[in-house]
Amino acid sequence: MSVYIGVFLEGVSLFQVGLLDRLTRIVPKGLDTHVFANSGSEVVENAIKMARAHTKKTNIISFDVSLLKYQEKI
Secondary structure: OEEEEOOOOOOOOHHHHHHHHHHHHHOOOOOOOOOOOOOOOOOOOOOOHHHHHHHHHOOOOOOOHHHHHHHOOO
């Protein structure tokens, strides 16, 4: 059974539920929590929160130069 987490004010749409049902059939067992996000920033924030919760560690490593900055210099 999948856990659906909605980040939209109105909750989870029927389209999202259908998409998640299809995804749960093809991803490995144990990947049963899914998060929809509005932007890449929200995805990264949720990934950091999930990693902290899983590892019980509070520190993270970050880089000052992003791929986008690197591409702009080329």
